[in-house]
Amino acid sequence: MVAMRVPSCSGFGIWWQMANGFFAVAGAIAIKDLAVEWRTKTALVSSLVFAILVLAILYFARDATAVSAFEVAPGVLWVTFTFAGMLGLNRAFLLERENHALDGLRLTSATPHAIFLGKMIGNAVFVGLVQLVSLPLFILFYNVPIWNRLPVLVLVMAMATLAFVSVGTLLSAMVVRTRFSEVMLPVLLLPFLVPPIVSAVQVTWRILADRPMAEMTGWLSLLGAFDVIFFILSIMLFEAIITE
Amino acid sequence: MMPPDVGVVATDVAWRVGYRWILKNISLTVAAGTVTLLVGGNGSGKTSLLRVLAGLARPAKGSVSCQGGVGFVAHHSMLYDSLTGRENLAFITRLDGGHAPARVDALLKQMGLERAADQRMGTYSRGMTQRLAIARALLSDPGVLLLDEPLTGLDEAAAQIVVEVIKQRRQDGHAIIVASHQLVELMECATDIGFLVSGKLAAWEPVNGRDAGAVMQRLRDLVADG
Numbered sequence: 001m002v003a004m005r006v007p008s009c010s011g012f013g014i015w016w017q018m019a020n021g022f023f024a025v026a027g028a029i030a031i032k033d034l035a036v037e038w039r040t041k042t043a044l045v046s047s048l049v050f051a052i053l054v055l056a057i058l059y060f061a062r063d064a065t066a067v068s069a070f071e072v073a074p075g076v077l078w079v080t081f082t083f084a085g086m087l088g089l090n091r092a093f094l095l096e097r098e099n100h101a102l103d104g105l106r107l108t109s110a111t112p113h114a115i116f117l118g119k120m121i122g123n124a125v126f127v128g129l130v131q132l133v134s135l136p137l138f139i140l141f142y143n144v145p146i147w148n149r150l151p152v153l154v155l156v157m158a159m160a161t162l163a164f165v166s167v168g169t170l171l172s173a174m175v176v177r178t179r180f181s182e183v184m185l186p187v188l189l190l191p192f193l194v195p196p197i198v199s200a201v202q203v204t205w206r207i208l209a210d211r212p213m214a215e216m217t218g219w220l221s222l223l224g225a226f227d228v229i230f231f232i233l234s235i236m237l238f239e240a241i242i243t244e
Numbered sequence: 245m246m247p248p249d250v251g252v253v254a255t256d257v258a259w260r261v262g263y264r265w266i267l268k269n270i271s272l273t274v275a276a277g278t279v280t281l282l283v284g285g286n287g288s289g290k291t292s293l294l295r296v297l298a299g300l301a302r303p304a305k306g307s308v309s310c311q312g313g314v315g316f317v318a319h320h321s322m323l324y325d326s327l328t329g330r331e332n333l334a335f336i337t338r339l340d341g342g343h344a345p346a347r348v349d350a351l352l353k354q355m356g357l358e359r360a361a362d363q364r365m366g367t368y369s370r371g372m373t374q375r376l377a378i379a380r381a382l383l384s385d386p387g388v389l390l391l392d393e394p395l396t397g398l399d400e401a402a403a404q405i406v407v408e409v410i411k412q413r414r415q416d417g418h419a420i421i422v423a424s425h426q427l428v429e430l431m432e433c434a435t436d437i438g439f440l441v442s443g444k445l446a447a448w449e450p451v452n453g454r455d456a457g458a459v460m461q462r463l464r465d466l467v468a469d470g
Contacts, residue, residue, distance in 0.1 A: 021341050028338040036326040039364075095324070103300050104322030104380065107314070108339035243302060 022117075025110045029118025034125055036095060043091035044129065051084040051134040059141045069142040074204035077138050078197050081157070082164070084134065085127040089168040090185055092123050093176035102242060112239035116169060120234075123165040131157055149207045156203045156220065162227045163196035170234035173241045192230070199223040246311050251276045251388045251419020252297060257306035259296050266292045268443045269306070274419045276311065276387070279410055279433050280448075282423040283463050284440030290423035291319070293440065294390045297421065311419070312387020317394050321377040325366030329357055329376050332365055333383060340384050351379040356405055370397035378406060382413075389413055391422045395429055403429050427456035439466050 037044055058076045062069070096102035105115055135157075139146065146153055168189055175184040202219045246253060252274040259267040267289050274280055282290045295301040297308055298316040323332040333348040352361045355375040365373060374397055381389060391410075395403045403426075411433045413420055421438075424430055431451070437459055439447040446466040454462075 025339055025341070028335060032324070032327070032335050035331075036324060039326045098325065100318065100320035100322050101324055103316075103318065103320075104336065105339065106300060107298065107316055107322070108336060109341060109384075110339040 022111070022114050025114040026117035026121060029105070029110070029115060030121035030125065033092065033095065033119065033122030037091070037122075037126065043088045043126070047084040047087045047126075047130045048133055050087060051080050051130055052137060054080045054083065055134065055137050055141050070144065070208055073138070073142045073144050073208055074201045076142070077134075077204060078160070078201050080134055080138070081127070081131055081160075082193060082197060084130045085123075085161075085164060086168070086186055086189065088126040088130065089123055089165070089172045089189070090182055092119055092126075092169060093172045094181070097176050106242065112242060113235055115242070116173075116235050116238040119173070120165050120169045123169055124161055127161050127165060131161070144208050145210075146207060149210065152213070152216070153204065153207050156200050156207070156223065159220070159223045159227055160196050160200035163223065163230045164193060166227070166230040166234045167192045170238055170241065173238065196223055196226045196230075199226070246309055248311070249276050250274070251278070251311050252421065253309045254297060255307050257293075257296055257303045257308060259292055259301055259303045266443050267296065267303070270443075270445045271306075272438065272445060272448060274388075274421060274436075276419050277414055277417045278435040279414050279420045279422065279430075280436040280438055281427065281430055281434045281451075281459075282421060282438045282440060283427070283459060284423075285463075285467065288440040289443040290440055291392050292443075294318075294392050294421065294423055297388075298390050310388045313384055314388045314390060315381030315384065315386035316390045316392075317374075317377050317381045318392050319396075321365070321373045321380075323365055323373075323376060323380060326364060328362050328364055329368070329372075329379075330361040332376065333379060336380055336383055344383075347383065351382055354405075354409070355379045356402070371399060371402045374398060375402060375405065378409065382409070387418055389418060389420045391420070391424070393424050393426075394422060395424060395426045407433055427459055431456050431459070437462075439463055441466050 055076065058072070058079075062072055093102070096105065138144070171188050172185055175181040175188065178184050199219045199222045203216045203223070206216050250273060252272070254270055254272050257267055257270045258265060270293060282293065284290050292301065294316065296303050297310065298314050299308070300316070327335065329352060330348060333351065334345065337344050337348060349358070352358045355378060357372060357375055357379070360368065360372060365376060368376065374394065378394065394406050398406065407429060410420055410422065414433065414435070422430055422434070434451050436448065436450055438445055439462065447462070
């Protein structure tokens, strides 16, 4: 165990302690969410099964003599990630609805911002796990040559995931008190996801086509802009969402 | 700044759901070292008042101040079935910025849960879950303890543990408000009684040696008076 020494009296020390506490709370919430999911495995199993099914069905639905795998692969990849990830987003706040646990979180000294960040990190790890399993299957099914461009693909996956989980965490908190939260979440979330997913598909297409990096920077910048906007708006609005 | 001998001050608190007013201009002061029983019929606003005092519901009007933090035991445990009793309490201490395994162990022991501490809460009986919820509320050693039907589902031994906790908190100078229909068990530790009728605080009186039957008769009179 490494203990970091921090000056306790200086302004920097106070800021450090506050930031440390903030991230410790967010980390505790994320770890709790992942521990609960690991024990129940409800969302993880259903998301992985869904992802594998989508990849397989769309592969066999294609007429290989008329449409090349390369043409449909970017769309297939992001449809898979988006819908499989959505199953996990639903779970994030359903867990807090059980036994009214969200009230328990609000009664602690955890700030709404830290709660949001913790839930968001938990969702991001969940979506990351689904992607980690889906990506090799995608490469296997569609036989796409991405090994030399894998870091760029991982970058765009991380950026799109950030946008996805930012707005997804906010909206799942919003719909969890409604009677049909499982239906409401996709209805509300998908319109917000169109711009970042279109950007991700465009970049993925260029990665698969081995196009120069310069062709992707515009789309990556757009994706980055959505990441920043979605994250800031979501973390700001979260307090109003969870307050009665 | 509240005086040190005051636990809770609510001033002209009103709260509504949609257009329906659930709480109507409630003002109260609860002294430290007292136990107040909140009494009222179903739908009189007991749970809503406790939620407003706990800070879980924002009043449409008025203000609430609590000295030394609030612990709240609601109808639901506000904990996670998939975590063990110990993990649930450890998680809450981390959110409160600490890591106090000794405090967690002491509370589990006080609530008679030390043997079930490493079982998942989902396997607990209703009474065990309720005691764990009370342990959660006591984790931060709050100055004010709010209990909503704390004896529901508890057997005699478990109810006695909860009553002893209430007495101990009162002796330690904390303010306690209990909303309950089970007055017989709670009368021995109560000092004051608040009567809620249709969202209004109809009366706030000392116990003065009354038993549960006399309290219920007083409530019926207040309801009849409107």
